[in-house]
Structure formats: structure tokens, C-alpha cells
Amino acid sequence: MPSRFPMASRLLHWTMAAMVLAMLFIGIAMVGSLADYHRLVAIHRPLGILILVLVALRLANRLIRPAPPLPLDMPGILRFAAHASHALLYALMVALPLVGWAMLSAAGNPVVLIGAWHLPLILPPSDALYALLRPLHTVLAFVLFATFLVHLGAALMHALIFRDGVFQSMVSWRR
Amino acid sequence: MATDPSWPSEPAGRYSLSTLLAPAALMRLGIIALVLLGVASAFAWTAGWLSPGRLDQVRLIDTFEAVNGAHPGFRRNHAKGVCLVGWFDSSGAGARLSGAAVFAAGRIPVVGRLSIVGPSPEVADGSEAVRSMALDFTLPDGEAWRTSMNDIPVFPVKDAQGFYEQLVALKPDPATGKPDPARVAAFLSAHPEAARAIALIKGAPSSSGFANATYNGLNAFRFVDVDGKATPVRWSMRPVDAFEPEPAETPREKNYLFDALSARLRQGPAQWHLILVIGQPGDPTSDATLPWPADRETIDAGTLTVAAIESEATGNCRDIEFDPLVLPSGIEPSDDPMLSARSAAYSVSFTRRAGETKTPSPVQVGRGR
Numbered sequence: 001m002p003s004r005f006p007m008a009s010r011l012l013h014w015t016m017a018a019m020v021l022a023m024l025f026i027g028i029a030m031v032g033s034l035a036d037y038h039r040l041v042a043i044h045r046p047l048g049i050l051i052l053v054l055v056a057l058r059l060a061n062r063l064i065r066p067a068p069p070l071p072l073d074m075p076g077i078l079r080f081a082a083h084a085s086h087a088l089l090y091a092l093m094v095a096l097p098l099v100g101w102a103m104l105s106a107a108g109n110p111v112v113l114i115g116a117w118h119l120p121l122i123l124p125p126s127d128a129l130y131a132l133l134r135p136l137h138t139v140l141a142f143v144l145f146a147t148f149l150v151h152l153g154a155a156l157m158h159a160l161i162f163r164d165g166v167f168q169s170m171v172s173w174r175r
Numbered sequence: 176m177a178t179d180p181s182w183p184s185e186p187a188g189r190y191s192l193s194t195l196l197a198p199a200a201l202m203r204l205g206i207i208a209l210v211l212l213g214v215a216s217a218f219a220w221t222a223g224w225l226s227p228g229r230l231d232q233v234r235l236i237d238t239f240e241a242v243n244g245a246h247p248g249f250r251r252n253h254a255k256g257v258c259l260v261g262w263f264d265s266s267g268a269g270a271r272l273s274g275a276a277v278f279a280a281g282r283i284p285v286v287g288r289l290s291i292v293g294p295s296p297e298v299a300d301g302s303e304a305v306r307s308m309a310l311d312f313t314l315p316d317g318e319a320w321r322t323s324m325n326d327i328p329v330f331p332v333k334d335a336q337g338f339y340e341q342l343v344a345l346k347p348d349p350a351t352g353k354p355d356p357a358r359v360a361a362f363l364s365a366h367p368e369a370a371r372a373i374a375l376i377k378g379a380p381s382s383s384g385f386a387n388a389t390y391n392g393l394n395a396f397r398f399v400d401v402d403g404k405a406t407p408v409r410w411s412m413r414p415v416d417a418f419e420p421e422p423a424e425t426p427r428e429k430n431y432l433f434d435a436l437s438a439r440l441r442q443g444p445a446q447w448h449l450i451l452v453i454g455q456p457g458d459p460t461s462d463a464t465l466p467w468p469a470d471r472e473t474i475d476a477g478t479l480t481v482a483a484i485e486s487e488a489t490g491n492c493r494d495i496e497f498d499p500l501v502l503p504s505g506i507e508p509s510d511d512p513m514l515s516a517r518s519a520a521y522s523v524s525f526t527r528r529a530g531e532t533k534t535p536s537p538v539q540v541g542r543g544r
Binding site for chain 2: 028034035037074108111120131
């Protein structure tokens with residue numbers, strides 16, 4: 001029987017998958033919507049911080065509970081693509097919330113989560129830093145969406161074409 | 176890379192090109208491609224890329240720049256202004272309506288900006304120019320309250336579409352340098368609410384300067400008290416200085432309003448009362464072109480003191496985004512669509528000017544006169 005990801009890893013993966021995908025759609029919707037901008041920003045900020053917390057948990061979980069090994073016969077180039085894309089996904093899930101937090105700090109805008117609950121500013125107010133970080137946030141978001149598409153495509157390749165158990169290692173609902 | 180002997184030993188070459196190119200696999204590849212295309216299309220639709228004609232914040236600011244010319248480093252609107260420094264002495268009376276820290280009795284530092292409406296920092300002060308006061312109340316625990324107010328009784332348009340159409344209608348005709356009367360008339364007949372609002376604005380007398388003007392928040396907000404009870408509120412800054420009408424003839428000095436403000440502050444701080452106007456059921460909260468009845472109950476929430484003004488520079492009010500939705504807990508947006516639209520458009524304007532080379536403002540405090 002093929003190896004599966006541990007239950008905790010699967011749970012974290014699917015929870016975060018839904019959150020990150022929602023985040024990408026909320027982000028791209030809010031920068032193009034006059035009517036819903038505020039409502040969406042009010043979700044975007046706390047959700048981003050929640051993702052940052054969860055990705056930290058997830059990295060810790062991955063150290064404790066390693067991923068199952070890839071199939072023996074998987075070619076080196078595919079292995080490399082798998083590991084590189086996963087590393088990129090992790091890096092972006094850490095970087096995007098941090099850049100968002102930093103850019104609001106540089107703008108001198110309060111980082112409101114819910115009600116009166118605020119995060120501290122992590123950069124001094126600076127026009128120049130904001131001008132750098134704000135576009136960086138957008139660029140990284142597009143890279144994350146592209147990487148997500150590659151990840152989804154690869155998962156479906158494993159499921160429908162290679163049929164090597166890699167897809168099942170993450171979708172199984174059994175304990 | 177560790178390998179696991181427990182993997183099923185599938186037919187050799189499941190990763191090979193020939194496996195990929197088998198007829199059944201090609202069909203599955205097609206399905207995968209369709210799924211990816213579907214997700215990417217949903218993203219593009221959400222982004223608005225499939226409806227390029229719609230009005231969004233980028234188009235609004237682009238139009239602003241196209242109609243009014245670019246003034247790099249300056250705000251896209253209210254470009255000409257000075258920074259103010261002062262404080263707010265809260266009377267504590269506002270706490271009846273809102274649990275926001277700003278309404279607890281006590282003193283709160285305030286920075287802000289006094290400006291005239293318009294896209295150019297070089298424009299001459301004039302009797303027609305709407306004046307604005309923008310404030311940033313620095314509250315404990317990293318909260319902030321930002322508000323920008325104008326010395327007009329109502330806002331001329333009720334939503335972003337109206338604002339955009341007004342912007343286009345008022346575009347100066349290159350031949351005359353003035354808006355084309357036919358386009359203005361067409362706009363007003365398409366927007367009777369704007370025609371009514373502009374009549375109210377023209378009917379309200381302007382004061383002689385910045386220090387004796389009343390600045391109105393115009394948009395309604397929801398004030399929420401500590402028990403969670405919400406009240407619709409509009410607010411104004413009412414001057415302590417006595418109202419004086421504008422002089423019949425506009426002074427020639429290009430910065431006469433700002434010069435007069437400097438002179439006024441040399442005699443001592445200028446003060447305003449923060450007046451909260453309590454809306455009654457049925458009072459319009461979603462349309463700032465409509466005034467509320469004049470007999471509405473008001474609360475004097477405290478006194479704003481402007482101790483000094485300074486020229487715009489790095490690190491002062493120049494780099495503050497006066498987003499009307501930077502609100503403390505206890506003040507919430509109403510159903511007025513202009514609030515979200517302003518927040519969205521200010522963000523685009525702020526991002527653009529943050530990255531632009533800054534030139535000194537033509538209004539330099541302590542020079543001129």
C-alpha cells in the first residue's frame with residue numbers, strides 16, 4: 001500500500017489550499033473593485049495573517065512528520081520540479097503576508113485585524129519602501145498563482161496520467 | 176532522495192513520453208488543460224480583465240491624470256496644501272454614541288492637512304476653490320482615525336460613476352480652457368442629484384479663509400457604542416473664529432489663502448469644535464448629495480486646536496493617505512458607496528505618488544508675503 005501524508009499534514013494542506021486560493025481571488029478582486037474594495041480588504045488582512053501563522057505551523061509539522069518519499073521510478077527532472085515547486089510555494093506563503101504587513105507599515109497605515117485588534121508596525125513609515133513593497137506584493141501574488149496552477153496541473157498529471165499514488169497520498173480521507 | 180520499497184511496481188515507463196502520447200492519455204491531458212484554463216479564466220474574470228470597459232480604481236485615477244495632467248509626487252486631487260500640527264481635546268460627550276478611543280475625555284495628538292480641491296499644486300487660490308481639512312488622530316495602541324472634510328454642505332455626486340462622469344464632463348475644452356457647457360448640461364440632466372447638490376453648494380456662502388471655515392465630513396458613518404448600539408452620524412469641524420464672508424474681489428496673491436492662514440496662526444492657535452450630527456431613521460446615509468434636516472441633534476465632541484502649519488515634506492502629512500476608512504473600533508462605514516470607492520482610489524493615488532520623484536510644494540510656510 002502506497003505511503004500517505006500524515007493526517008495532520010493533509011488537514012493543513014487542504015485548509016491552507018482553500019485559504020490561499022481564496023486569498024488570491026480576494027486580492028485580485030479588491031484591487032479592481034470600487035464597490036467591494038473595503039469589504040474585501042477587511043477580509044484580506046486577517047486572512048493573510050492567519051495564513052502566515054498556519055504556514056509556520058505547517059513548516060514545523062513537516063519537520064516532525066516528513067512527506068512520504070516519491071515513487072522509486074520517478075525521473076530526476078520530475079523530482080527536482082516537485083521539490084523546487086514545493087519550496088517555492090512555501091517561500092511565497094511566508095513572503096506574501098510578510099510583504100503585505102511590511103508595506104502597510106511603511107505606508108504608516110494601521111494593520112487592523114478585527115475590531116480594535118492591531119498588529120505592530122514592522123517598518124518605519126517610508127514612502128520609498130512602500131513604493132518598493134506594494135508592487136512586490138502584486139508580483140509575488142502573480143508568481144504564487146502561477147505556481148499554484150503548476151502544482152494543480154502536476155497533481156492532476158499524477159492522478160490521471162502517471163497514476164503513481166502521489167495524488168492519493170494527499171487526497172486520502174482515511175486516517 | 177530516499178525511496179520507499181512499498182510503492183507498487185507499476186508497468187515500466189509510466190513517466191515516459193510514449194505513455195503521455197498514448198490516445199487515452201492525450202484525452203486526459205486535454206481534461207487537465209481544460210481544468211487549468213477554467214481556473215485561470217475564473218481568476219481573469221475576478222480581476223476584471225474580461226470586462227475592460229468597467230469603472231475601477233485604476234481607470235478612475237488614469238482618467239484623473241488624463242483630464243488634469245500629471246503632477247508627479249503630488250496627490251491626484253487636493254494637490255495644493257500645507258500640513259497642520261495640533262491636538263484634539265475630547266469632551267467625552269461623543270462616548271455616548273461611540274466606543275472609539277478618540278471620544279473618551281482627554282487629549283489626542285493630531286496631524287493633518289489644509290488644502291484646496293484640484294489636481295494642480297500650482298493653481299492660484301481662488302474664491303471658487305473648495306477648501307479641505309484632512310486629519311489623522313493618533314490613538315493609543317496603534318489605532319488611527321482619518322477623516323477628510325470639505326467646506327461645502329453636501330458632496331456634488333453620490334457614487335463613483337457620478338464622480339467619473341463629472342470628471343469627464345468638466346474636462347477643459349482645449350480651445351477655451353473651460354469645460355464645454357453642452358457636456359456639463361448633459362451631465363447635470365443625467366444626474367439630477369448632482370444638479371440639486373451643486374445648487375446647494377453654490378447657495379452656501381464661503382468664508383474668507385481657512386481658519387473661519389466649517390469643514391463637513393459629508394459622508395455618513397455608523398457610530399457604535401460600547402454596548403454595540405449603532406447610530407448614523409455625520410460630523411463637522413465648526414470654527415471658533417467668527418465667520419466672515421469672502422471679499423468681493425479675489426486677492427491677486429497666488430497663495431493668499433495660505434498666507435492669511437500663516438498670519439492668523441502667528442497670532443495664536445486656531446480652533447474648531449467637532450460637531451457630531453445624529454441621524455434619525457429615514458435620514459439618507461448612502462447619499463452625500465442629500466443634506467440632513469437642519470434640526471438634527473448635535474453633540475460637541477471636543478475641540479481641535481491647530482497650533483502650527485508646515486510645508487509638505489518627507490515624513491509629515493505629505494506621506495499620509497487620508498483614507499476615510501482608516502477608522503478606530505467604534506466608527507464603522509455606512510452603506511455610502513463613496514466610502515469604499517474613495518478608499519480604493521486613494522490607495523492607487525498613494526501608491527503612484529509614493530514612487531514618484533518629489534518636488535517641493537509651491538506653498539512654503541514662512542515664505543511668500
